Structure formats: structure tokens, C-alpha cells
Amino acid sequence: MQLRDWxxxxxxxxxxxxxxxxxxxxxWGNQQHLNDFLQAYAVEKTKLEARRKGYSVTERSLEDGRIQLSVNVGD
Known part of the structure; x- marks a missing residue:
């Protein structure tokens, strides 16, 4: 996979x-670009798997660039 500016x-x-x-x-490339890609992949994979199981997912961006996910399994 070719990352931006790598x-x-x-x-x-x-x-x-x-x-x-x-x-x-x-x-030859900014490490942060790879870190951002890996984080985005992990977020999307988690949301996909949770939804497959019928769970809902909320996403919140934190000030430091991290992403917080909450998986709600229901009642």
C-alpha cells in the first residue's frame, strides 16, 4: 500500500x-501517516465486527488525536 508522501x-x-x-x-515517509492509517483501519474493523453482532458503536475523537469507541451490547 502506498501512503501519502512515502x-x-x-x-x-x-x-x-x-x-x-x-x-x-x-x-522516506512520515511515521505518523502509517500510525493514522493503522488507527483508522482498527476503528473501521471494530465497528464492522460489532455491527455484525448486532451491537451499536459510538465514536469520539479525542484532543490528542486518538479515537475512543464505545461498543454497546444492548439491554
Missing amino acids: RYPVVFDLSTGETRFDNYQGY
């Missing part, structure tokens, strides 16, 4: 879940 792509091994990349300590 010289080389990030590679995900779907069988192991391993992530491989070389951003040359920030010279």
Missing part, C-alpha cells in the same frame, strides 16, 4: 498480520 509502499502480510516498511527513520 517513497516506498508499506507491505501487509495478510496471513500473519505482519507489517513491513522502511521509511528510513522518517526521511
Whole structure:
């Protein structure tokens, strides 16, 4: 996967879940771009799985950039 402003792509091994990349300590790509992508992926995957089970999900952005999810299992 090619991230914004990265010289080389990030590679995900779907069988192991391993992530491989070389951003040359920030010279070839900003680590924050990868962190943002991974956070967004985790949020969407969590929401998808929760909804598949019939749960509702609320999302809230925190001041420090993190995202808080609340999964409501119902009554």
C-alpha cells in the first residue's frame, strides 16, 4: 500500500498480520501517516465486527488525536 508522501509502499502480510516498511527513520515517509492509517483501519474493523453482532458503536475523537469507541451490547 502506498501512503501519502512515502517513497516506498508499506507491505501487509495478510496471513500473519505482519507489517513491513522502511521509511528510513522518517526521511522516506512520515511515521505518523502509517500510525493514522493503522488507527483508522482498527476503528473501521471494530465497528464492522460489532455491527455484525448486532451491537451499536459510538465514536469520539479525542484532543490528542486518538479515537475512543464505545461498543454497546444492548439491554
